[in-house]
Amino acid sequence: MVNAQILTENLNLWFGTNHVLRDVNIPIYDKKVTAMIGPSGCGKSTLLRCFNRMNDLIPEAKIKGKILMDGDDIYKAKANVTEIRTRVGMVFQKPNPFPKSIFNNVAYGLAIQSKYSKSEIRDRVEKSLKDAWIWEEVKDRLNESAFSLSGGQQQRLCIARALANNPEVLLLDEPTSALDPQSTAKIEELCLDLKNKVTILIVTHNIAQAGRISDYTAFMYLGELVEFGQTDKVFTVPQDKRTEAYLTGVFG
Ligand SMILES: Nc1ncnc2c1ncn2[C@@H]1O[C@H](COP(=O)(O)OP(=O)(O)OP(=O)(O)O)[C@@H](O)[C@H]1O
Ligand SMILES: [Mg+2]
Numbered sequence: 001m002v003n004a005q006i007l008t009e010n011l012n013l014w015f016g017t018n019h020v021l022r023d024v025n026i027p028i029y030d031k032k033v034t035a036m037i038g039p040s041g042c043g044k045s046t047l048l049r050c051f052n053r054m055n056d057l058i059p060e061a062k063i064k065g066k067i068l069m070d071g072d073d074i075y076k077a078k079a080n081v082t083e084i085r086t087r088v089g090m091v092f093q094k095p096n097p098f099p100k101s102i103f104n105n106v107a108y109g110l111a112i113q114s115k116y117s118k119s120e121i122r123d124r125v126e127k128s129l130k131d132a133w134i135w136e137e138v139k140d141r142l143n144e145s146a147f148s149l150s151g152g153q154q155q156r157l158c159i160a161r162a163l164a165n166n167p168e169v170l171l172l173d174e175p176t177s178a179l180d181p182q183s184t185a186k187i188e189e190l191c192l193d194l195k196n197k198v199t200i201l202i203v204t205h206n207i208a209q210a211g212r213i214s215d216y217t218a219f220m221y222l223g224e225l226v227e228f229g230q231t232d233k234v235f236t237v238p239q240d241k242r243t244e245a246y247l248t249g250v251f252g
Contacts, residue, residue: 005030005168005199006051011065013046013055020046022223024065028169033191033200035214035231037207039251042220044203048171051201052088053081069169089162089198093174095154097146097161102138105146105157106164124164131197132160133190152183156190163198170194172202176209188213207247211235219243 004027013021020043028034028051036044046055053074055061066073074084097105106125110116116124125142129135134156138149146157155175162170172191176184191200191213204210210217210231217234219227219242227234227243238244245251 003030004028005070007068008050009066009068011047011050011067012063013043013050014060014062015046015058016060020223021050024223024225026218026225026228028199028201029216030199031195031197032215033195033202033213034216034218035210036201036203036218036220037205037210038220038226038246040205043223044220045173047220048090048173048201048203051169051171052085052090053079054090056081086165087167088169088171089165089167090171091155091158091162091173091175094178095151095158097149097154097157100146101143102146102149102157103142106161109161110164125160128160128164129157131163131194132156133186133193134160150183152179152186155179155183155187159187159190159194163194167198169199169201172200174203174205177205184209219246221246 006028008026011024049055106128107121110121176187214231217231221242227240
């Protein structure tokens with residue numbers, strides 16, 4: 001039995017009067033890949049953003065319920081949001097490097113914490129770039145602009161940036177939907193490698209991708225977590241008719 005690192009308890013979220021997440025209870029297991037699938041607008045990105053309190057930035061968002069991370073509610077009154085965001089890194093659909101050099105994209109988040117020496121920062125940047133499988137491609141051009149990289153390289157740079165803080169969890173919101181098949185394959189393989197170091201939660205519209213890389217699959221529909229289980233089980237013997245319909249392409 002694997003331990004859940006994160007557990008939501010009756011998580012509800014509203015944007016104004018729009019009830020977007022409804023009593024979601026989901027475990028996110030330590031050092032596994034969990035894929036979140038479901039039709040457009042069902043609340044996948046919103047749920048993902050709850051895990052690093054990114055919805056706090058949206059004034060009309062209201063949250064009820066708990067998210068326990070290692071047993072501690074990240075929504076409790078005294079929670080340290082900055083610390084949560086270093087423990088839970090995030091990568092978005094479109095690669096969004098800073099308008100800085102390749103090196104400084106990864107170094108920036110470390111430098112502003114002013115607790116690392118220059119050589120520690122250099123070491124961490126190199127390690128993060130290696131862990132994100134992009135070091136070999138950039139090691140001779142670290143001072144060039146991040147925008148000089150291809151889309152797939154930019155996305156791996158964003159993964160390196162997220163890894164620089166040594167997060168426990170990595171949230172990926174459709175990280176390959178803007179990429180070509182080759183760059184996509186590379187990031188899928190990278191996820192399989194990274195899960196030895198970090199817990200991964202990935203939103204994807206690509207059902208085959210969920211099948212290839214995830215240990216657990218969560219199917220969401222209209223704000224509800226309809227089904228959660230081991231990916232091979234969810235894919236072969238879905239318990240809910242709506243999961244089956246989605247997986248067989250009846251709607252989506
Ligand atoms: N910033 C926001 N302000 C208000 N409503 C929002 C906001 N972001 C999302 N919503 C609403 O919340 C609901 C869920 O949206 P969400 O983006 O989580 O869906 P999704 O499953 O990620 O969809 P997609 O697959 O298209 O990315 C939708 O009704 C959407 O309109
Ligand atoms: Mg989304």
